[in-house]
Amino acid sequence: MxxxxxxxxxxxxxxxxxxxxxxxxxxxxxxxxxxxxxxxxxxxxxxxxxxxxxxxxxxxxxxxxxxxxxxxxxxxxxxxxxxxxxxxxxxxxxxxxxxxxxxxxxxxxxxxxxxxxxxxxxxxxxxxxxxxxxxxxxxxxxxxxxxxxxxxxxxxxxxxxxxxxxxxxxxxxxxxxxxxxxxxxxxxxxxxxxxxxxxxxxxxxxxxxxxxxxxxxxxxxxxxxxxxxxxxxxxxxxxxxxxxxxxxxxxxxxxxxxxxxxxxxxxxxxxxxxxGCNRHETQISPLAINQIDPNISLPYSLALSQEKIAEIAQIVIKEILPKPPVKILIINLFKSLIKLEFGSIILLFIQTLKKEFHMERHLDSPDILSLCQDPNLLQKLQANLGKDLVLWRSEIWANYPSQQLIPFWHRDIYPKLLAGEGKSINVYIALTEVNEHNGFEYIPSACLPENLSIKVTDPFSGNHFFNITNEMEKQALPVILAPGEFVIFTEDLIHRSLPNTSGKIRLSLTLRVTQPGMKILSGYSPNYQKPVLLS
The missing domain is CATH 3.40.50.720 (NAD(P)-binding Rossmann-like Domain)
Structure with missing residues (x-):
């Protein structure tokens, strides 16, 4: 006009x-x-x-x-x-x-x-x-x-x-x-x-x-x-x-x-x-972000297209997170009550209270399962763990503006949930853009002392939260990922969530994968289903 x-x-x-x-x-x-x-x-x-x-x-x-x-x-x-x-x-x-x-x-x-x-x-x-x-x-x-x-x-x-x-x-x-x-x-x-x-x-x-x-x-x-x-x-x-x-x-x-x-x-x-209007382009060297660290990989890409990733992200927000897997939750509630496993009861209660059902959704969502079975992802996991892969937990992380999901420095070891001989590894998949304004950061292994002071221990998972000095925090590096990219990190990586100052929802999926020789212990899960074999 x-x-x-x-x-x-x-x-x-x-x-x-x-x-x-x-x-x-x-x-x-x-x-x-x-x-x-x-x-x-x-x-x-x-x-x-x-x-x-x-x-x-x-x-x-x-x-x-x-x-x-x-x-x-x-x-x-x-x-x-x-x-x-x-x-x-x-x-x-x-x-x-x-x-x-x-x-x-x-x-x-x-x-x-x-x-x-x-x-x-x-x-x-x-x-x-x-x-x-x-x-x-x-x-x-x-x-x-x-x-x-x-x-x-x-x-x-x-x-x-x-x-x-x-x-x-x-x-x-x-x-x-x-x-x-x-x-x-x-x-x-x-x-x-x-x-x-x-x-x-x-x-x-x-x-x-x-x-x-x-x-x-x-x-x-x-x-x-x-x-x-x-x-x-x-x-x-x-x-x-x-x-x-x-x-x-x-x-x-x-x-x-x-x-x-x-x-x-x-x-x-x-x-x-x-x-997200206060964002300033942080002068972080790409070389520094992508430096080789034994505890975290460089970014890899899923085989799924960008269009499919965007479609799955919308499905997660609109259909998966707000809608509980009712049948599974009812069965698991009875099992946790019978076994008096208070960690599982607390998780179920928190998810129901918040109406955010973000754990183990690969069990009821074909879209989440398709991410777990991506051929590019399986190839990288098999290079680290061998041919047989056991997916024992998945977690959808929806970090809304103004929130910081896990502000404490920690390692994902889960000593009270895993036992036996074998190796475990973690996967972080970006469903939306992950950057220094909304994602997570880690401390390079070269900057860590031999012994770290423990602040508190999660009584259910056994994971430690650590006291990190200001000088060590200054060495922290953000993880930068485009939608559809992922990193693999070990149980030794010390990391935490960043406050979301991007003005947008940051959506990601974390997978916990181990080898068949490891035993998955019950007591801290909203689901009592057998682990999924990915190979």
Missing amino acids: VQSKNQQICIITGGNSGIGLMTAIKLAKLNYHIFIACRSAIKAAQAIDRIRRESNNSQVEFLPLDLSSLDSVRNFVNLFLAQKLPLHILINNAGIFNKYGTTKEGFELIWGTNYLGHFLLTYLLLETLKNSAPSRIVMVASDLALRPTTINWDNLVKKTPLNFLELYAVSKLSLLLLTAELTQQLTGTKVTVNAVHPGFVQSNITLGHRLSRYLGLGVSLQDGANGIIACATDPIFADISGKLCDRKAQEIILPEIAKDPKLAQELWERSLVWT
Whole structure:
């Protein structure tokens, strides 16, 4: 679509319905070129038809955006930037109120959608807004943002609790803190940022809002949009920034927490980490990463294609991890209770509580088993262990942004689970990109002393966790793998997980393989099945 001369560009999230749609209609009547950002192409098409009809403005377009997915946000920005257009107004309007769950990256769903998705969208468009100045950012907030007295950071990386209202309030407070932080950062750029509380609007965000129009409650969509339009277009707001206004464009006094510069900066810095925007290309020598070490191999590639690996990764996230192998788990629960094997009971309980069934999925998933039986993998394993291979454990590792799966330095020896004469080895397969921002690191064997101080021992597996000095940690090297690559490492490798600061899920599969002469001991497994012979 060709842009009219001197026509200004506006993006409205959630512009397909409710107050977002009414805002889009009003701006279209003012001759703005509108981009509707929402999930549904069908609803967007219906909204665009109405906007064009009521405004007589054909410059209305749709770009797909799901704020609960950081990848979707990145894709939206790429699509918009590809059009090489300026951006004069960004209206962060979309939001959810009473839904439960997590975002695609594992953040609490309400907060992740209302705030974190908008944070990333705004951050990625900041340079365009600066280059298009004078320009404006408008956050659609709520008076519920004035209620919280603190932010519980732990709640933001969990599933929505029963008291969803608390998370909604924190999501809107977070938008106010983002408004405050951006106001400081954008000083002198001619980019302003303000927030608007439109009131109890007769919108479609909840059943109560939808019914309010029939009960004579709340304010109309037209009235609710007035404050947004004022902050976005009124000359009075050309040099005003950092304010929260009502639907009549009157300032609302903020509580101290919403003006706390330290809290705003902390939220900003955490958001950069959570979205992967703080990544700096670490100057690590490829030679150093791929140096020969007796305890870990160089990267090898599976025979499976990149397309197949990507397909399996999606199956793991959407189908395998959330869905338990019910029959197997019930049988194993009874067996563990009969044998009083508390390690197995604890594992079963943890998996059920978290609804993450990540262990031994090669037993029920053909896709996971196909990875275990990859011919390139078997060839390398047989070169280390001989022709006959025994797969006694598999573990899927889903490392979500902001998490660090195993932060302690350890070795994977399993003295309480393996006995007998023979050799064991571990395989780490990357199903998504593994790098210094989300994977694991190890200490080269040449940097280790003969004796290490033990911090604690896992009572069920027998694995030790070690005290590692700061000097030794400085020698640690990250493992860098493309999807479909794998490394083989011995039980002597000292390693730990890295915090995931990539803004994306890191998905990998670990296999524990041994020789037939080794006996697999029970007591610490969610499954009581015989080990699988891979040869």
